[in-house]
Amino acid sequence: MSAVSVNKLTKLYHTKKERVKAVEEVSFEVSKGELFGIIGPDGAGKTSLFRMLTTLLLPDGGSATVDGSDIVKDVKAIRKKVGYMPGRFSLYQDLTVQENLDFFATIFNTTVIENYDLIKDIYVQIEPFKTRRAGKLSGGMKQKLALCCALIHRPVVLFLDEPTTGVDAVSRKEFWDMLKRLKDQAITILVSTPYMDEAALCDRVALMQTGRILSTGTPTSIISSFASNLFTVKAEKMYPLLCDLEAWDGARDSYSFGEFHHVILNAQYDVGQLRTYLDSKAHSNVEIHTTQPNIEDCFMQLMQN
Amino acid sequence: MEAENIITTEELTKRFAGFTAVDAISFNVKKGEIFGFLGANGAGKTTAMRMLCGLSKPTSGKATIAGADVYKQTEQIKKSIGYMSQKFSLYEDLTVKENIRFYGGIYGKTNAFIKEKTAFLLHQLNIENEADKLVASLPLGWKQKLAFSVAIFHEPQIVFLDEPTGGVDPVTRREFWNLIYQASERGITIFVTTHYMDEAEYCNRVSIMVDGKIEALDTPRGLKETYNATTMDDVFLQLARKATRADV
Structure with missing residues (x-):
């Protein structure tokens, strides 16, 4: 069974004047334990896709399952199984680092101690600031805290929406190193990015542009199908x-x-x-x-x- | 003939309570140059840029922008520069034409100038058919190209670009850089920050800030030679890793 299976998934937005196809009949499969990248610029439909797969948005067509659960019918089951780090920082700004982490653990009926091994590598980097309010953290620190909070219930599938956007080259590299270590823990990871060079760091990628997938495959296979001198x-x-x-x-x-x-x-x-x-x-x-x-x-x- | 310096800085410093954001930076930018201003998050780029734009008073040191002093002649500076950032550039609920008209008016340009220049600009960007559409309805890449054209609409001597191409697709990103080259050929000096290291290669010279100081400044080729690196990415990583200041 695939960790994520997407079949002709479609999302439309209606404005007064027009109908925008944000995601248009998108299909792909992600295997268990895979690090799968959705590569595309702003407006490609990456966020809409992730929000459908995490049950935060209803599709207008097609279907998808995450760890075997249907994204429309099995909403509660999926919410227990996935971790989601949105592109925009969405933790509680006026809670401290530690309070945020405890809060998310409690919501999922678990404790920080129970799953500490999973976040340890990342958490130790923000631990010196654990009594600081989340709103007062630097960009890089916020990102690390958000990742910890998304992981604290030991999700089966982790969705990371543009975690490296606006982040400098050094922090980007560190973030990808963290993802590699998570992959070793057998967590399936879907990550979106506008940086084309990050494709090479994924097991497989889908290249996306204006709601459509242009190509899916391993970075090597996509490159080898490029028939040009x-x-x-x-x-x-x-x-x-x-x-x-x-x-x-x-x-x-x-x-x-x-x-x-x-x-x-x-x-x-x-x-x-x-x-x-x-x-x-x-x-x-x-x-x-x-x-x-x-x-x-x-x-x-x-x-x- | 050696081109004149359009930006000069000498020991330019900005201190906030107990914290030196920009630490005695000294560099010059020549007229018409494409100057890349790189650094990790928190290195002090934004603070430095705000001083150069006349928006923030330095704690000490000297700087002139197109001959105007950053302490005393900030109004003159604002007239001779253009500015564009990724975050805010145009009014989404005004049309393309209204945005151009608005910026032209802000810079005190005459109606005749605005009319003629608008026609040229719409043609250059190939968006004549979108002239009366709301900016909100344009694709991001078009917005950014339009924002750049608006930022140089009043023919400034220098334009400051703060991560202008973030999130833009690779084809449009290159179209954007073609606009930069064209502006540079017309003698407009370009001062640009970016997180895309391939774009650092498009600059005539590049500076890299670490912990508030300019650690390196040279042509991309010179930097790669000095740091024995094959790419600018490599140069950047070598330098930025030296940072001791926590990203605060």
Whole structure:
């Protein structure tokens, strides 16, 4: 049995003028113990999807089960089994760290001591501030407390909605290290993120854009299905280089990517022609390399298809 | 000819009760430069930016923004800069056109200027058909591109961008950076913060703040050489890990 099974799940929002399909016939399976990433920008439908799966929002179509329980019929059963960390900090700001944790443990008929082993690694980092009110914690500390509270009843499936948004690179890395350790405790984790590079840290991912799933699979399988000859290009003047690449017939697509520009060549063109073209445009210090695409390259191609 | 310095700071410091948020930072930014201002959460970036925008008085040190002094000439500073952040940029319940009109008016631009520039801007962003739609109804990426264009509508000498591309899809993120390049080519200086390390590569020079101090400042290439790193991500991690100050 899958830990999470989603079948053509749909959510519509109605405004005065229009009907917005926030989630449109989304289907995927998550196996037990998997770290599954929903990768997509703002507006992809990640939060609506998570809120349906945690029974906080009713779907307008399709179905889904979490640990075998139906998200519409077995609401109470699911609420006991899942942990949910919303994107927006939602703990009690005027309770202390310790009070928040005790509160959530009590709600779930358990105690902090009973499940302390599960949160220990994370909790020790905020323990020095345990008498501080949650509202007075820094962003990183709030995030750690929220994770502890979502874990304190030992959930079967953990939903983390954009836990690393607005967080600096160091704290992001620390957070993913924590997730890896939780995975070792056999908790199934669904995590959403707008950072494409975090896809590589998941067992499997679904790439999502404007309510639809573009692709599902392991990061490696998604990358290997990217059938294009991709090159990285660099020259002295990067912006003029990009403009010239965009104007060239030989490039199916070109865009900046960190230190280099990425260029996807059209079928009948090769790297020699690329070099000749760039020389004809008088670019200096031109460097061209072949490269492996990454998830962001794949996402951009899928978006444009 | 060496380009002139449009931002200069010397030992710029901001102390709050018993806490030095910005600790004697000294750096210059050249006219037309794309300057990346990086640092971990809590390193002091926001406080530093608020001083440079004339919104917060420094405790000590010196700084000039387009020739204006951050202690005495804050009104002049506000006229010569533009500002955009991820959190707030446009009025959601005004239309695209109304937002542009509003900002143009705030900066004292004439009706003729606003009219002509609005037409150009709508065309450049390819949103002529959305001109009379509420900003709330636009996709995030469009909002951010519009917000940037509005921030430079009054032709400021410098524009401050505070995490302008957070949560934006990868295609739109690059379109956004193309707007930055175009503004830079027109001589507008760009001062930008970001959590995307690939975007640090798009800057001419990058500074990295740790515990209130500027720990490193160089071109992306120079930084990678100095820290023997292959990516800016790696440079950032090496430096930010040195932080001893708790993220408070």
